[in-house]
Amino acid sequence: MTNPEILKHTQQTGDFSRMLESIPYARFIGLECDRFGDDLIFRLPRKEQNLGNPILPAIHGGVIGGFMELSAVIYLMMAQETLRMPRIIDFSLDYLRAGLDRETFAECQLTRQGNRVANVMITAWQKSRSQPIATARAHFLLED
Amino acid sequence: MNDSLRMDRVRRFIGTLNQACELGLAVESAREGELVLRLPYSDQIVGNPDTGVIHGGAITTLMDTASGSVIMCALDDFELCPTLDLRVDYMRPAEPHRPVFARAETYKITRNIIFTRCEAFQDVGETIANCVGTFMRIGREATPKAYRDLITGGENDQS
DSSP states (O other), rough: OOOOOHHHHHHHHOOOOOHHHHHHHHHHTTTTEEETTTEEEEEEEEOGGGGOOOOBBBBHHHHHHHHHHHHHHHHHHHHTTTTSOEEEEEEEEOOOOOOSSSEEEEEEEEEEEEEEEEEEEEEEESSSSSSSSEEEEEEEOOOO | OOHHHHHHHHHHHHHHHHHHHHHHHEEEEEETEEEEEEEOOOOEEEEEETTTEEEHHHHHHHHHHHHHGGGGTOOSSOOOOOOOEEEEOOOOOOTSSOOOEEEEEEEEEEESSSEEEEEEESSSSSSSEEEEEEEOOOOGGGGGGHHHHHTTTTOOOOO
């Protein structure tokens, strides 16, 4: 992830494919990202291997968490133009609705950035943005 | 219910969760109100390719699964309890190329809510992460009987 060339390419072109290709966990769950102007929308396409509850069926809560957490990492890297991966300090996740077996989206918001710590809010939804399936709050350490 | 029945239930339950199978989650030990799961190291779940450290998301899934499954070690009847929330504190990155374990316990069970805590650790070094969770009890009947029977293996200890 410290490959400056890939980060630069992503920032200039808005094409996240090379960056996501370089993060194994992003490939593992199938995370994708699109840029619209300055906004980033993260996307988790439907994937059978991501399911937990087989009855509904529903996406595993941990995958929803991992998706939101990794979205926040990428969002912060893009927002700060940093070459280092921010390190997560804590993550607080509220599940609001079952994440059904369909495409899931996430967006992030930088609530507060200090010198060393950033606070990020993440919202995940499926069919309608006004009906989020989960919201989360995370703190990241921006330096050693 | 004895510990080997608890272990069997958790094994069968985890076997129905695609993502848990993808990650290779395995049961280490189970007793009343306590469960230990293992997440093997794999290149697929690395978050930072420069260091080989696995992504927090895989740890979150490990801890969510352990916290949700420990309920089976605390209740005699099988109830599927949806997660209300999880709070994870990451103390240090996991050492690459070693498994990560999660020890979960139920520390309070009420009529409606189950409170859990969970610690992620490795065979060396200090705690990787701590997690507290709350789960909602929606009742046994909310889960289809066929699935309940699959998990309990049709044991006759439903008393």
